[in-house]
Amino acid sequence: MTTITSIAPANATGKTHTRTHRAPRRQRLLRWLFVAPALAYMALFFGYPLVNNIVMSFQRYTPKTYFTGEAPFNGLDNWRAVFANELFTDAVWHTMLFTVGSLLGQFTIGLALAVFFSRRFRLSGMVRAVLLLPWLVPMVVSAVVWRRILDQEHGMLNTVLHAVGLVPADGVPWLSSPSVALLSAVLVNIWIGIPFNMVILYGGLQEIPRDVYEAAALDGSGPWRTFRSITLPMLRPVITVVLVLGFMSTVKILDLILALTSGGPADSTQTLGTVTYQLSFLQLDFGQGAVVGNVLILISAVFAVLYLRANRADFGKGK
Amino acid sequence: MPSLAGRIRAGAARAGGARVPVLAATLACATAALGLTGCAAEPDPGTVTVLNSATDTAEHTANQRFFDRCAKPLGVRVEQVSVPADQIASKVLRMASSDSLTDILELDGSELPQFAQTEGLRPLAEAGVDTSGFSASATSLGSYDGVQYGIARSVNSLALIYNTKLLKDAGIDPPRTWAELREAAKKLTAGDTYGMAFSASPNADGVYQFLPFFWSAGGDEAKLDNGKGEAALQLWKDLVADGSASRSVVNWNQQDVNDQFMAGRAAMMINGPWQVPVLSAQKNVDWAVASIPVPEAGRAAVPPIGGTVMAVPKNEDDPAREKKAGELLNCLNSEQNQLQWGESVNNVPTRAAAAQAYATQNPKLAAFADLVTTARSRTAQVGTGWPVVGDALAGAFQSVLTGRTSPEQAMHRAQQQASAGK
Numbered sequence A: 001m002t003t004i005t006s007i008a009p010a011n012a013t014g015k016t017h018t019r020t021h022r023a024p025r026r027q028r029l030l031r032w033l034f035v036a037p038a039l040a041y042m043a044l045f046f047g048y049p050l051v052n053n054i055v056m057s058f059q060r061y062t063p064k065t066y067f068t069g070e071a072p073f074n075g076l077d078n079w080r081a082v083f084a085n086e087l088f089t090d091a092v093w094h095t096m097l098f099t100v101g102s103l104l105g106q107f108t109i110g111l112a113l114a115v116f117f118s119r120r121f122r123l124s125g126m127v128r129a130v131l132l133l134p135w136l137v138p139m140v141v142s143a144v145v146w147r148r149i150l151d152q153e154h155g156m157l158n159t160v161l162h163a164v165g166l167v168p169a170d171g172v173p174w175l176s177s178p179s180v181a182l183l184s185a186v187l188v189n190i191w192i193g194i195p196f197n198m199v200i201l202y203g204g205l206q207e208i209p210r211d212v213y214e215a216a217a218l219d220g221s222g223p224w225r226t227f228r229s230i231t232l233p234m235l236r237p238v239i240t241v242v243l244v245l246g247f248m249s250t251v252k253i254l255d256l257i258l259a260l261t262s263g264g265p266a267d268s269t270q271t272l273g274t275v276t277y278q279l280s281f282l283q284l285d286f287g288q289g290a291v292v293g294n295v296l297i298l299i300s301a302v303f304a305v306l307y308l309r310a311n312r313a314d315f316g317k318g319k
Numbered sequence B: 001m002p003s004l005a006g007r008i009r010a011g012a013a014r015a016g017g018a019r020v021p022v023l024a025a026t027l028a029c030a031t032a033a034l035g036l037t038g039c040a041a042e043p044d045p046g047t048v049t050v051l052n053s054a055t056d057t058a059e060h061t062a063n064q065r066f067f068d069r070c071a072k073p074l075g076v077r078v079e080q081v082s083v084p085a086d087q088i089a090s091k092v093l094r095m096a097s098s099d100s101l102t103d104i105l106e107l108d109g110s111e112l113p114q115f116a117q118t119e120g121l122r123p124l125a126e127a128g129v130d131t132s133g134f135s136a137s138a139t140s141l142g143s144y145d146g147v148q149y150g151i152a153r154s155v156n157s158l159a160l161i162y163n164t165k166l167l168k169d170a171g172i173d174p175p176r177t178w179a180e181l182r183e184a185a186k187k188l189t190a191g192d193t194y195g196m197a198f199s200a201s202p203n204a205d206g207v208y209q210f211l212p213f214f215w216s217a218g219g220d221e222a223k224l225d226n227g228k229g230e231a232a233l234q235l236w237k238d239l240v241a242d243g244s245a246s247r248s249v250v251n252w253n254q255q256d257v258n259d260q261f262m263a264g265r266a267a268m269m270i271n272g273p274w275q276v277p278v279l280s281a282q283k284n285v286d287w288a289v290a291s292i293p294v295p296e297a298g299r300a301a302v303p304p305i306g307g308t309v310m311a312v313p314k315n316e317d318d319p320a321r322e323k324k325a326g327e328l329l330n331c332l333n334s335e336q337n338q339l340q341w342g343e344s345v346n347n348v349p350t351r352a353a354a355a356q357a358y359a360t361q362n363p364k365l366a367a368f369a370d371l372v373t374t375a376r377s378r379t380a381q382v383g384t385g386w387p388v389v390g391d392a393l394a395g396a397f398q399s400v401l402t403g404r405t406s407p408e409q410a411m412h413r414a415q416q417q418a419s420a421g422k
Helices: A002-007 A009-020 A025-056 A063-068 A077-084 A086-118 A124-131 A139-149 A156-163 A178-207 A210-218 A223-251 A255-260 A272-282 A286-317 B004-014 B019-033 B057-074 B085-097 B109-116 B136-141 B164-169 B178-188 B204-216 B230-241 B254-262 B273-281 B319-332 B335-345 B352-361 B363-374 B383-401 B407-420
Strands: B047-052 B077-082 B104-108 B159-163 B194-197 B266-271 B287-290 B308-313
Touching: A025 A286, A063 B085, A077 A086, A077 A286, A086 A124, A086 A178, A086 A223, A086 A272, A124 A178, A139 A156, A139 A178, A139 A255, A178 A223, A178 A255, A210 A223, A223 A286, A255 A272, A272 A286, A272 B383, B047 B057, B047 B085, B047 B319, B057 B077, B057 B319, B057 B335, B085 B104, B085 B109, B104 B109, B104 B319, B109 B308, B109 B383, B136 B363, B159 B164, B159 B273, B159 B363, B164 B178, B164 B266, B178 B194, B178 B230, B178 B266, B194 B254, B204 B230, B204 B254, B204 B383, B230 B383, B230 B407, B254 B266, B254 B273, B273 B363, B287 B363, B308 B319, B319 B335, B335 B352, B352 B363, B383 B407
Parallel strands: B047 B077, B047 B104, B194 B266
Antiparallel strands: B104 B308, B159 B266, B159 B287
């Protein structure tokens, strides 16, 4: 629920904005004064690095730069090198599959659980709390634990699947086969992301007035029809929030992959995040690293804009 | 070799990618103001500062003992700034951009060229450091473009560590050639135990472990597709195809390999002397060290040389500090200090005479002492190009082990990648 209120200011600022035109000069100045610290903060910690990162992607930025301060411009060299790099092209695909797969899984399961728990029953609160656990565990810890679970020979998953006769004795090569590793990473990320989706969607469900459901029931609507015609439409603003936030945190994934597979086997789990890391911090080619970083920022920016538009539309019409 | 966990922690801290260094640079002064090294503050003339990766308490204390011993006659104190091994490089860069470098930097040997190329390091001869009497491999570890910028107190390498009981029960001597290795590994594979374990992870660990096979076969890091390295890929592939090594080797770092060995799930493994304290502390498995098997009998093994080197950054404002750092390095590298230091960290001293004494006093680790004399530096040929070459090699063995490409294709592609990255 808190999330929804925190989104509301988008609406509030919209209103204030229209009012500013009428407000006296002094009052207007005062308003800017209040906004100033936030603006300064954004410019310093967000704007400055962002601009620098863009500039950096057109420079030969190497360890030497840190000693001499010289970073000669090299035009589009970094961009050309990155786009010609097969690893980058592969990483774009992997990132896309990883993100879409993760979001689909997280969202569907999260929504199903949210709907399930929105009916009141005994111990529902406690079970919900337990389901939150994956969210509380640090990403790296989850990854290390999952690495053990997914181990082909001694991992728990294969042992269990074999015991119920689902897989042959040598098990599924979860992390050691290039054709399965990305799927395994997606599964782990889904597991990690379910609580976030569930909590926010659960909050959204609580917001839907009970009497709408009662009216639907009186009209003789079945559970599926109720879900499609009432729950989903009324949940839409929350769904956009969940999906966009989920997208932004998934697309730049790094720690999970590094801990799980280090991008392997055979580069099958390299994503834009791991490629940036590799270029910048292992090869110390900060210029090329910045290019991939910029691509990531660009992708996130596109979705951030979509998100803002979607929200403006929702709140503009609603309430 | 940095552990995976450490690398991940660093990775997490650096998530957000390329934006970080810029931000870090701007924040360097701010952080410095919070009590680290001064941004504009005058360095204390009575203190020599060292940046190293001794974050482990025991290692930090041991280091300090040697530093104190050498600093006392010089009338100075030594202060260590320790950060995790995989963060050394970025820390040095931040310090360089804020003009707050320590008087001595302890860098990983494979990273030295990157820093030597910046022209920010003082050639050791100019800083008055005596670099005579060192083994050739140790000298090359600290050199860039024929100039020595770094000096290693001790070095490590890789060897074959085996479970003495399992080999004895099977009536097998430690294998000396690749053919013997394959055969022994096959015989030793039974039940839950694989004959052989090694790290083929797609990062520094895996590359480090691939090199002894690659080099012994005649592979050349400057020309990956010279037709020789394929044999090493084939050997690794065969070991996995035979079922003598787990298919999970593509995920194992050197720590994982050691864990498998200690759990009795591997009869032999490739690993380095840094595992010795852990191995000695456990009671389940009796182990011994042998040289890494070579393609044919009579050939010398060519393992990689690893370890850290100490370098002196240029200090134009205060050349006296450079000199003091040089004197400290001379003392740390006296024969006696090297020998004692080597024993405390289970690495081999770099002065030939000290290495000799080390082998005699630690017969169990003598194999390592012998190996480092023929060991080869990763950066001697390709210098700053090493990270790209290393990545290309990792790509090659990973795609061969997972059955994506043939060894020939893999090496061909690796060479393309390595030359594209230049």
